[in-house]
Amino acid sequence: MSHITLIRHGQANSQAKDEISYDKLSPLGHEQAAWLGDHLRQSETHHTRLYTGTLRRHIETAEGMNTGLEPIRDARLNELEYFTLATMMEQQHGIPFPTEQGGFTNHLPLVFETWKSDKLENPPESYANFEGRIKSVLSEISDGDGPALVVTSGGLISMVMAQAMGLGIPAMSRIALAIMHTSMHRLFPIGGHWSPVLFNAVPHLDTPARRVAQTHI
Ligand SMILES: O=C(O)[C@@H](CO)OP(=O)(O)O
Numbered sequence: 001m002s003h004i005t006l007i008r009h010g011q012a013n014s015q016a017k018d019e020i021s022y023d024k025l026s027p028l029g030h031e032q033a034a035w036l037g038d039h040l041r042q043s044e045t046h047h048t049r050l051y052t053g054t055l056r057r058h059i060e061t062a063e064g065m066n067t068g069l070e071p072i073r074d075a076r077l078n079e080l081e082y083f084t085l086a087t088m089m090e091q092q093h094g095i096p097f098p099t100e101q102g103g104f105t106n107h108l109p110l111v112f113e114t115w116k117s118d119k120l121e122n123p124p125e126s127y128a129n130f131e132g133r134i135k136s137v138l139s140e141i142s143d144g145d146g147p148a149l150v151v152t153s154g155g156l157i158s159m160v161m162a163q164a165m166g167l168g169i170p171a172m173s174r175i176a177l178a179i180m181h182t183s184m185h186r187l188f189p190i191g192g193h194w195s196p197v198l199f200n201a202v203p204h205l206d207t208p209a210r211r212v213a214q215t216h217i
Pocket residue numbers: 008009012079080081082083152153154155216217
């Protein structure tokens with residue numbers, strides 16, 4: 001098993017209310033990606049492979065990092081469709097989409113619980129499928145040679161951490177809510193299991209001038 005560094009994409013279109021219009025980096029998102037790339041080069045961290053989801057925000061982030069590695073795109077690294085699930089929550093259960101950032105603290109675990117217990121009719125994919133595809137892609141990546149960078153999304157990273165640590169929905173939701181744009185999360189194989197050795201790290205944004213660029217939404 002090689003170690004894996006999961007990276008959330010840079011800031012996307014935070015004004016959006018649907019999957020398609022959300023899926024592109026904002027000007028700040030492009031800067032965050034470039035700064036992360038600079039940091040990886042300056043710190044001479046050694047990675048031999050770069051993976052991304054197939055969403056535009058993933059691809060743009062990987063390109064902006066300018067690692068010199070040829071990205072391998074894999075749709076199993078794509079995010080759950082939060083906007084779609086939230087719309088279904090509203091239509092099928094009368095739970096409105098949050099109107100302010102703080103509203104996600106309750107909304108996110110509720111969406112995850114409802115989705116997991118199959119109480120959403122015709123979701124874009126089942127919770128079990130989401131879990132399964134993440135396990136399968138990570139297991140393939142870990143079987144390859146050398147440390148890997150994986151550009152993906154916050155919900156997926158929270159699921160990976162939950163799988164590694166045996167966490168339930170409330171803890172997984174708190175992780176998802178904490179994850180910043182272009183943050184790094186490293187899993188190291190210890191005794192045949194993944195152990196998190198880095199979580200939500202943003203050394204490239206940890207300067208007085210860039211602290212405002214430590215964004216979640
Ligand atoms: O919208 C978000 O904040 C999450 C949840 O879908 O996804 P992403 O990490 O892709 O931004």
